[in-house]
Amino acid sequence: MAQVTIHPVTPATLPWDSKIPDSISLVVEEANGLKKTKVNTDASQGVTSNVQDSGLHELFAENVLAKLWRVASRGLENNNPPTAYPEYVPQEKMLGDVGKYHLRESEFWTCGFFPGTLYSLLYRSIRHPESLPKGFPSQVLGAEFQSLCRSWSEPLHSMATRTDTHDLGFIIEPALRLDWELTGNTRSLQSLITAARSLASR
Numbered sequence: 001m002a003q004v005t006i007h008p009v010t011p012a013t014l015p016w017d018s019k020i021p022d023s024i025s026l027v028v029e030e031a032n033g034l035k036k037t038k039v040n041t042d043a044s045q046g047v048t049s050n051v052q053d054s055g056l057h058e059l060f061a062e063n064v065l066a067k068l069w070r071v072a073s074r075g076l077e078n079n080n081p082p083t084a085y086p087e088y089v090p091q092e093k094m095l096g097d098v099g100k101y102h103l104r105e106s107e108f109w110t111c112g113f114f115p116g117t118l119y120s121l122l123y124r125s126i127r128h129p130e131s132l133p134k135g136f137p138s139q140v141l142g143a144e145f146q147s148l149c150r151s152w153s154e155p156l157h158s159m160a161t162r163t164d165t166h167d168l169g170f171i172i173e174p175a176l177r178l179d180w181e182l183t184g185n186t187r188s189l190q191s192l193i194t195a196a197r198s199l200a201s202r
Contacts, residue, residue, distance in 0.1 A: 062133035065121060071101060072118055072148045081154050085111040106155050109167035115152035116174020122149055123178050146183070153179060157187065160194040168199045 058064070071086055086101035087110050104110060122145055124131050153175040160172055172195040179188040 065133070068117060068121060069145065069148070072114075072152060075101075075103075076148075076151055080151060082106055082152055083155075085152075086114045107159075109165060109170055112156060112171040112174045115149060115156065116178070118145075118149045118152055119175045119178035119182070122146060123182060126182055149175065149179065153188075157191045160191040161198055162195075163198050163202055166199070166202065168195050171195075 075086060076082065083106050084103035085106055085108070087104040087108070088102050089100065090098055090102055092098065125145075156172055156176060159168070162168055162171075165171070172192060176188040176191050179185045180192065
């Protein structure tokens with residue numbers, strides 16, 4: 001499958017106060033440069049079929065959601081609250097068990113990415129339910145999935161006071177910002193503010 005690059009078709013300079021349009025034209029360009037497709041997206045209609053044909057639809061496939069849900073659920077067994085986080089999946093034996101997530105300690109700078117990915121799925125199901133696989137009920141990604149998100153993001157709150165790393169934004173922001181935006185969780189907002197102050201104090 002060819003890699004796909006998306007370029008927004010917008011004026012080179014836009015005033016900072018410009019309203020972002022609900023409908024945006026995109027150019028989808030395959031990495032081999034042989035195929036260019038102009039695509040129109042509309043927030044109310046979801047992604048058009050041209051993007052579906054380009055291979056981007058795999059990002060929205062049911063198995064992506066199912067795999068992450070499975071990893072999130074199983075990963076909490078004997079690891080709740082999490083002290084180790086999924087980081088990457090080795091593709092070669094010399095890097096570890098092929099096809100299984102490699103775990104890193106919770107203090108490592110990549111620990112915020114997995115909970116951030118979970119919250120991104122929650123965001124998608126709430127704000128863009130039309131992007132879910134056909135026949136996939138959006139209510140499935142309700143309280144149970146939100147509980148998984150909260151379980152994986154819980155240890156991040158205590159890291160907001162860290163001043164020993166410049167990667168604090170990677171640790172805190174991906175999950176806690178979406179938790180605040182989607183659920184109004186003021187604890188997440190406070191942790192974001194605390195982390196910003198901690199980072200600024202370095």
